[in-house]
Amino acid sequence: MELRIDHMTKQFQDKRAVNDVSLKLTPGVWGLLGANGAGKTTLMRMVAGILQPTKGEIYYDGIEIGTLGAAWRDVFGYLPQEFGFYPEFTVKNYLEYMAALKGLTKTDTKKRIHDLLELLTLSEVKNKKIAKLSGGMKRRVGIAQALLNEPEVLFLDEPTSGLDPGERVRFRNLLSEFAHDRIVLISTHIVSDVEYIATQNVVMKDGSIIASGTTEQLVQQMNGKVWNARIRPEEVSRWEQQLCVVSLRNKEDGSISIRYLAEKPEVPQSQNIEPRLEDLYLWLFPNTEREG
Numbered sequence: 641m642e643l644r645i646d647h648m649t650k651q652f653q654d655k656r657a658v659n660d661v662s663l664k665l666t667p668g669v670w671g672l673l674g675a676n677g678a679g680k681t682t683l684m685r686m687v688a689g690i691l692q693p694t695k696g697e698i699y700y701d702g703i704e705i706g707t708l709g710a711a712w713r714d715v716f717g718y719l720p721q722e723f724g725f726y727p728e729f730t731v732k733n734y735l736e737y738m739a740a741l742k743g744l745t746k747t748d749t750k751k752r753i754h755d756l757l758e759l760l761t762l763s764e765v766k767n768k769k770i771a772k773l774s775g776g777m778k779r780r781v782g783i784a785q786a787l788l789n790e791p792e793v794l795f796l797d798e799p800t801s802g803l804d805p806g807e808r809v810r811f812r813n814l815l816s817e818f819a820h821d822r823i824v825l826i827s828t829h830i831v832s833d834v835e836y837i838a839t840q841n842v843v844m845k846d847g848s849i850i851a852s853g854t855t856e857q858l859v860q861q862m863n864g865k866v867w868n869a870r871i872r873p874e875e876v877s878r879w880e881q882q883l884c885v886v887s888l889r890n891k892e893d894g895s896i897s898i899r900y901l902a903e904k905p906e907v908p909q910s911q912n913i914e915p916r917l918e919d920l921y922l923w924l925f926p927n928t929e930r931e932g
């Protein structure tokens with residue numbers, strides 16, 4: 641099973657949103673990381689067949705997906721970033737409707753919806769109107785519809801936005817299991833969503849892939865660049881202005897433990913510490929807001 645993205649490019653008037661991206665996706669979870677505007681959504685929409693590429697092709701097991709036509713839609717699942725629901729539908733009716741669009745049989749639909757409602761802890765709200773659900777529940781309904789046809793290739797655009805930490809963990813575990821023999825690509829700027837479950841990560845910036853590899857391979861680039869030191873509370877704003885600060889933690893003795901990124905130690909008595917994927921992300925995208 642292989643999805644080959646070949647020299648994909650998308651030009652919007654004067655904006656090149658995706659610039660000659662080539663990727664070979666194999667079974668497992670793939671993390672697609674990048675700051676706002678990196679081109680992640682545009683790339684995913686082209687694979688989903690919603691957006692016409694300016695240049696490039698996509699092959700599933702060697703066959704161009706345009707040639708596959710309906711057969712591609714049968715094996716592909718997609719959760720868009722902006723998800724247009726039918727607010728007056730109940731959760732169950734909506735999933736039945738989507739199952740019919742995806743061509744599932746009546747018997748398959750019943751069982752599949754039952755299982756997905758259980759899996760995504762939506763059983764209790766299955767007869768509620770979608771308009772009445774919380775943001776996190778709506779997101780889970782979106783995930784359920786993407787999983788309806790048990791897709792072999794699943795693309796999820798920021799799937800965890802609006803999920804609480806418990807839901808996030810459950811969702812990550814569910815995906816890890818699901819991706820055992822499928823290709824799952826998750827676009828996110830929340831590094832912890834993919835740090836521990838992604839088999840491979842791809843980092844996009846300004847429409848191009850600037851790094852890719854396993855989490856371990858990627859974080860290696862940060863060896864020797866992540867530091868920890870103790871500072872006094874009154875020094876915080878000075879160091880924040882001078883350094884790329886990953887985190888600040890109040891210690892019991894009144895001092896502050898600072899984790900920062902730099903080519904060499906900048907704060908007196910800094911210790912070199914083990915890098916994480918978030919460190920690389922902040923190194924590549926220093927101006928992004930910190931993860932909450």
Ligand SMILES: Nc1ncnc2c1ncn2[C@@H]1O[C@H](COP(=O)(O)OP(=O)(O)OP(=O)(O)O)[C@@H](O)[C@H]1O
Pocket residue numbers: 652653655656657674675676677678679680681682683721829
């Ligand atoms: N229909 C469009 N017309 C013109 N420009 C567009 C269009 N869609 C996207 N863009 C631009 O292309 C670039 C990439 O956008 P895209 O939504 O793919 O990024 P992203 O990585 O998904 O960002 P985010 O994390 O904010 O969703 C941005 O500069 C965006 O403004």
